[in-house]
Amino acid sequence: MRSVNGFADGYLKWLTDNIHEEPVENGWMEIATPFLDRFGDGIAVYAKELPDHVILLTDDCALTNNTIALGGPMESKKLQSLRDYLAPYGIQVTDDGELQMKTTKGNYPIKFNLFIQAIVAANDMFAPRSSRDSVSKIFVDEIVSFFDKSEVAYTQNVKIEGQSGIIHQVGFLLPKHKKFPERFIYALNKPTKQNIELTLFNWSDIQRKRGTKSRMFTFLNDENGKIADNLVQALESYEALPIPWSKRDDYLEELAV
Known part of the structure; x- marks a missing residue:
């Protein structure tokens, strides 16, 4: 790492x-x-x-x-x-x-x-989810529905201070479990180099402040096709698990408590 x-x-x-x-x-x-x-x-x-x-x-x-x-x-x-x-x-x-x-x-x-x-x-x-969708369909709402349907326990919209003194907004926080530590969940509707770097900064700054072993997952909207390899690798290189939205069910064990 x-x-x-x-x-x-x-x-x-x-x-x-x-x-x-x-x-x-x-x-x-x-x-x-x-x-x-x-x-x-x-x-x-x-x-x-x-x-x-x-x-x-x-x-x-x-x-x-x-x-x-x-x-x-x-x-x-x-x-x-x-x-x-x-x-x-x-x-x-x-x-x-x-x-x-x-x-x-x-x-x-x-x-x-x-x-x-x-x-x-x-x-x-608020960018369109795909070429077929309007901006009224919001990716984060789809994640809430998925969590609720799958009975995943979560707290939404958590503000956490990082080592730099900056306050970061975290989309979802999943509580610590006997099998897993606390998990920070981010959502990227249109994954780009910019928003992945910002997400990684938020998480790493929080990690330095808290000094606890946590995990970070990022839901990536792949409705328009495969996410670029370099973007996936950027997340993986910091042990931030990328989860393609089309394969979300495959990660229920890591998300559930």
Whole structure:
């Protein structure tokens, strides 16, 4: 197994070296990040200090307008699904599709990171499952149904602090069992190098903080065909078990308690 410490440190340095801030109009700050949306465009966040030392973070509707392309009335099922998905991150979605989060100066780094995690995750989760599906069919909901049907015990949307001090959102946490340690479960609807690296950083940073033997599983949506070998190997090299969605039943023993 490769050193998770080396991976986490290197990834964190890459992240901090590639975030750039620039003032724009009316007291707003544009924060350009190295992350890309599913069309390959850079993800930017906008921040503004409000009265009483409150900081407002927003994506300026980029996620809904440019990536999810909700269309139709904003009270649609798609918008409600987005609200439900982002609520555990502490993000509100306005009627016109703008993502917003409020924080204080002291909590700004933690909240900013959660905001970015949420945008990257939503870019992945709200992409069409396959060429036959609309974005209203969300991969994580399919996993919940699978767990419930298979009587897998889980806690959903768990926030855990890593060694770096960053708070990470974990999709599912399965409790420790006499045969298995605790298991972190992630879901990637459209597996890419970017979201696999972010997932590995989240897990390795958590591992360094907790100092306990845990396992990590990642459900990979393979409805559009086989997942690229290099992406599967990246997970395996850090002992993060990749589970193709089409073969999920084969792993019930590792998931059940």
